[in-house]
Structures are given as C-alpha cells and as structure tokens.
Amino acid sequence: MKKETAHVAAQERIAADIMSLVLRVSFAEEVRPGQFLSVYSADGSRLLPRPISVCDADPEEGTIRLVYRIAGKGTAEFAKLTPGCVVEVLGPLGNGFPVEEFKDKRVLLVGGGIGIPPLYYTAKSLRDPVFAVGYRSETYLLPEISGRFETHIATEDGSLGTKGNVLDAIREDRIVCDVIFACGPKPMLRALKEYAGENNIRCFVSMEERMACGIGACLGCVARTTKPDAHSHVKNTRICKDGPVFDAEEVDLT
Amino acid sequence: MIRTSVNIAGVSLKNPVMTASGTFGSGMEYGEFFDLSKLGAVVTKGVASVPWEGNPTPRICETPSGMLNAIGLQNPGIDVFVKRDLPFLQKYDTRIIVNVCGHSVEEYLAVVERLSDCAVDMLEINISCPNVKEGGIAFGTDPKAIESITKAVKAKAKQPVIMKLSPNVTDIREAARAAESGGADALSLINTLTGMKIDIERGTFAIANRTGGLSGPAIRPVAVRMVYEASHAVKIPVIGMGGIASAEDAIEFLMAGARAVSVGTANFHDPCISVKIADGIEKFLERKGIGDVNEIVGCAGNGGIYGTV
Numbered sequence: 001m002k003k004e005t006a007h008v009a010a011q012e013r014i015a016a017d018i019m020s021l022v023l024r025v026s027f028a029e030e031v032r033p034g035q036f037l038s039v040y041s042a043d044g045s046r047l048l049p050r051p052i053s054v055c056d057a058d059p060e061e062g063t064i065r066l067v068y069r070i071a072g073k074g075t076a077e078f079a080k081l082t083p084g085c086v087v088e089v090l091g092p093l094g095n096g097f098p099v100e101e102f103k104d105k106r107v108l109l110v111g112g113g114i115g116i117p118p119l120y121y122t123a124k125s126l127r128d129p130v131f132a133v134g135y136r137s138e139t140y141l142l143p144e145i146s147g148r149f150e151t152h153i154a155t156e157d158g159s160l161g162t163k164g165n166v167l168d169a170i171r172e173d174r175i176v177c178d179v180i181f182a183c184g185p186k187p188m189l190r191a192l193k194e195y196a197g198e199n200n201i202r203c204f205v206s207m208e209e210r211m212a213c214g215i216g217a218c219l220g221c222v223a224r225t226t227k228p229d230a231h232s233h234v235k236n237t238r239i240c241k242d243g244p245v246f247d248a249e250e251v252d253l254t
Numbered sequence: 255m256i257r258t259s260v261n262i263a264g265v266s267l268k269n270p271v272m273t274a275s276g277t278f279g280s281g282m283e284y285g286e287f288f289d290l291s292k293l294g295a296v297v298t299k300g301v302a303s304v305p306w307e308g309n310p311t312p313r314i315c316e317t318p319s320g321m322l323n324a325i326g327l328q329n330p331g332i333d334v335f336v337k338r339d340l341p342f343l344q345k346y347d348t349r350i351i352v353n354v355c356g357h358s359v360e361e362y363l364a365v366v367e368r369l370s371d372c373a374v375d376m377l378e379i380n381i382s383c384p385n386v387k388e389g390g391i392a393f394g395t396d397p398k399a400i401e402s403i404t405k406a407v408k409a410k411a412k413q414p415v416i417m418k419l420s421p422n423v424t425d426i427r428e429a430a431r432a433a434e435s436g437g438a439d440a441l442s443l444i445n446t447l448t449g450m451k452i453d454i455e456r457g458t459f460a461i462a463n464r465t466g467g468l469s470g471p472a473i474r475p476v477a478v479r480m481v482y483e484a485s486h487a488v489k490i491p492v493i494g495m496g497g498i499a500s501a502e503d504a505i506e507f508l509m510a511g512a513r514a515v516s517v518g519t520a521n522f523h524d525p526c527i528s529v530k531i532a533d534g535i536e537k538f539l540e541r542k543g544i545g546d547v548n549e550i551v552g553c554a555g556n557g558g559i560y561g562t563v
Contacts, residue, residue, distance in 0.1 A: 046316060
C-alpha cells in the first residue's frame with residue numbers, strides 16, 4: 001500500500017458514461033480481487049481521492065484496469081486521461097473477496113451496474129464461477145464476462161436477458177450455487193442477503209460509501225454492523241479498511 | 255543547524271508540526287506510511303468516557319477546496335484507547351496529545367482523570383465539535399461556559415491543557431480570553447466552520463447530519479485571521495490550524511502568531527504531508543537565513559521577518 005504516480009497505458013469509453021482505464025503501477029501483483037484504489041484529482045480544489053475498484057490486474061505487465069462511471073467532476077477529469085498522462089493513486093486498499101476460501105466452490109458473482117467490474121478479476125481467481133449481471137439498459141464488460149464464464153443477464157428495460165433486476169434473473173434461471181459474492185447498489189445487496197438467508201447460502205457483499213482518507217483513519221465511510229466490530233467497538237465498521245467486502249450476516253443493510 | 259523545536263506549556267516539541275484531531279485516528283494507519291517520530295506531536299481523534307457510535311452516513315462530502323464532515327466523534331472509548339492506542343503511540347519518539355470529548359462536564363472529567371496516570375504529554379479539550387448535539391460546541395460558543403469547563407478540567411488534569419476553540423463565534427478573542435481566564439495552558443484553533451451542502455440530484459442534504467464542519471484550504475484565510483486575533487489577545491501559546499496543506503501555509507500561521515501548527519484535511523490528500531510540511535518549514539528557515547523557528551512566530555504583526563515593515 002503506497003501513494004504513487006501511475007502512468008496511463010490506455011483508456012477507452014466502453015459505454016455512454018463508463019470508462020476503462022489501464023494504469024501501470026508498482027503494485028499490480030499485490031492486488032487481490034475486490035480491492036480498490038484511491039485515485040487523486042490533479043485539480044487542487046478537489047482534495048478527496050475517488051475510491052475505484054480494480055476490474056482486472058496483470059502482474060506480468062505491471063498493469064491494473066479500472067472500470068468506472070463518470071459520476072461527477074473528479075471522474076470526468078479522469079476520463080480525459082490519455083496514454084502518457086500520469087495520475088496519483090494509493091493502493092491496493094481494502095480486504096477483497098474471500099477467493100481462497102471458496103476457490104473450489106460454485107460461486108455466484110452478482111453484479112449490479114458499476115458493481116460489476118470488481119467481480120471480473122474475482123472470477124478469474126475462482127475455478128468455476130457463474131455470473132448474474134444486471135444493467136439498466138446499456139451493457140458493458142459483457143463480451144469479456146460471457147465469453148469466459150457462464151453468465152445470466154437482467155436489464156431493467158428488458159432489452160437483453162430477463163426483464164427486471166438481477167434477482168429476477170437468478171430466480172428465473174434457477175441458478176444453483178454454494179456462495180454469493182455481490183457488488184452493486186444497496187437495495188440489490190439487501191435483496192440478495194434475504195435471498196441467501198432463505199436458501200441457506202453464504203453471501204459476501206462489497207459495500208460503497210463516500211470516503212475521505214481511504215485508509216481507515218477518518219471514520220468517514222462506515223457500515224452499520226449487527227455486532228460491535230473489533231476495531232471500532234461500536235456497530236460502525238470501516239468500509240475502506242475492514243471492508244469493502246463483508247459477510248452479509250455481519251452488516252445491517254436496512 | 256536550524257532550531258525547529260518549540261515549547262508549548264513546558265512541553266518541548268522537536269518541530270512545530272502536529273496532526274489535527276479527527277483526521278489521524280491514533281496514528282496507526284499513517285504509521286504505515288511514515289515514521290511518526292518525525293512529527294512534533296500526534297493529536298489523537300477525540301476520546302470519550304464510553305464508546306460513541308457517531309452519526310449516520312453519508313458523513314462526508316467534498317466541497318470546493320475543502321470538505322464537510324459530520325462523523326459525530328465516533329470513538330471506541332477511553333478503555334480501548336488506553337489499552338490499545340496509547341501503547342502504540344508510546345513506541346514513537348513524538349509527543350502524545352489526547353483530544354478529549356464529552357456530552358457533559360462529568361464525561362470530560364472522567365476521561366481527564368483516567369488519563370492522569372498515563373504517559374500522555376498534553377490534553378486537548380474539544381469544546382468545538384459542531385456535529386454532536388450535546389457537549390462539543392455547546393461549551394465552545396459561550397465565554398462563561400468556556401471559562402467554567404476550563405477551570406473544571408484544570409482542577410483535575412495532571413497534564414497541560416489545550417482548549418480547542420470554535421470559529422463559530424462572533425469574536426474569537428473573547429473565547430480565547432475566557433479559556434485563558436479558566437487557566438488553560440494553551441489554545442488550539444480553529445475547529446471546523448459549520449456548513450451545509452445540498453445534493454441537488456437527490457434534492458436533499460449531502461450529509462445525513464444536514465450540517466457538517468467545513469475544513470480544508472477553503473477556510474484557511476479565516477483561520478489565519480482568527481489565529482492572529484487570538485494569539486494577540488492572550489499570553490498563552492496558540493496552536494494554529496485550518497486548511498494547512500503545505501509548508502508555506504504552515505508558515506503563514508506561525509507568522510500570524512501560532513507557536514505550532516496542526517495538519518488535518520490535507521492528510522486525506524497525501525498521507526505523508528505532515529512530514530513534508532515539517533521538512534519544508536526547515537528549508538524555508540534555511541533559505542531565509544533564520545536560525546530558530548521561534549523567531550518567525552508572530553512576526554507578521556511585529557514588523558515582519560527583518561523587523562522592517
């Protein structure tokens with residue numbers, strides 16, 4: 001974990017407001033699936049880093065790939081980066097998904113919208129995962145995912161796959177699995193936690209929150225937990241440091 | 255050899271740079287980035303007599319050259335702090351300043367008394383947090399309340415006491431004098447300015463607490479002015495803070511009248527910034543041919559560096 005100057009190797013727009021950025025960094029081989037980076041703006045008026053999850057890493061090339069949504073001025077600035085540009089980053093951060101523990105199990109990777117990217121590198125670390133991905137309408141990363149892994153799709157407008165959300169697709173396609181790894185909006189995580197509970201399946205969720213320090217010092221990004229955690233001693237655990245991945249049973253998603 | 259050490263209430267700091275409470279935890283996370291012994295002091299996040307849960311999320315949002323926060327002083331309580339955090343900090347050759355918070359005078363005193371036999375160099379009493387309903391700023395905006403809580407703390411404290419003042423007052427000099435009358439050994443200022451941001455896409459407050467404390471370079475000119483006013487209103491030393499992000503910023507505060515400075519929000523932009531600031535101050539003094547950092551303290555109101563203005 002260190003702050004360094006990353007070199008942009010490539011960047012392309014893969015959907016209307018979705019960018020894919022490849023960075024050359026010193027720590028590519030350290031990245032674990034589900035971890036994230038803090039990416040810093042070059043504009044001094046934007047102080048806080050943007051947390052962006054790692055979509056893929058290539059330890060041999062020394063590169064990592066970030067797929068992110070242009071959500072505001074900071075990410076709009078990153079979208080302008082071209083090969084040869086540099087950008088300050090800090091990482092890898094957070095705990096990541098428990099891929100070692102469930103490597104040989106049938107893992108269902110559930111992604112909603114911009115929650116899909118971190119599941120790609122996660123899938124590559126598992127033996128035989130299955131994907132359930134949900135989009136509003138326009139898809140991205142789908143060729144890479146469906147070309148390599150069993151993939152079930154839901155779109156809100158019904159333009160592709162099941163019409164509805166990702167849980168509709170899981171039910172409609174009767175996907176069987178041992179464990180769920182999920183990343184996406186909170187209502188999706190809440191529904192999955194309930195589904196996993198009903199079906200006696202373990203479920204791990206990657207959470208999102210606005211962050212400041214990104215390293216566990218400021219307590220800006222916390223998740224409500226069902227029991228006091230070891231660090232905070234209250235029911236507010238740090239997403240950036242103790243997460244972003246939690247056993248769904250440990251977090252209060254209501 | 256340039257002398258960078260400063261003295262606050264009888265406690266010698268190897269350099270005038272410390273961390274601002276709430277931005278640095280108890281130093282553990284930043285200790286992975288640099289040697290904490292390079293700092294004049296570490297000021298811990300506020301510690302209460304029992305664990306505090308803090309506010310709901312979202313707790314933070316970015317604003318131009320700054321940020322709003324309403325963490326609500328989440329902390330694990332004094333027992334965990336003494337058992338876990340203090341031994342960690344004691345491994346370093348730096349001064350330890352514990353920030354103390356409470357909902358009532360009794361709660362502040364419980365922490366102060368608990369720390370009386372601990373190896374802590376100074377106490378910083380947080381009477382200026384804008385994000386908790388009781389305690390915090392409720393004590394920090396009324397001069398009479400400032401004086402009485404300062405007296406109560408001083409009666410129990412074994413270490414020198416720094417009162418941390420709020421900028422959310424009409425006249426910072428009154429607050430500074432009230433703390434001095436109560437027996438404070440030093441002052442620190444400014445805490446955050448109360449602010450608000452509306453998220454227009456959601457049509458509601460950007461942070462769950464509605465209001466939050468504004469920090470970062472956006473507040474720096476206000477902070478420099480208040481440090482100047484406070485330091486010229488009292489005889490006790492003032493620790494200056496508010497948007498310091500570079501050595502140049504820190505030097506402004508020293509020249510305004512601060513004996514030492516704290517680095518806060520800038521830690522979020524660069525985990526090593528506090529050390530860079532300490533180094534940068536030394537380089538500045540070298541460039542100017544000044545042998546002792548204390549020579550520039552308050553020089554702005556005293557004829558400038560060379561006494562010529």
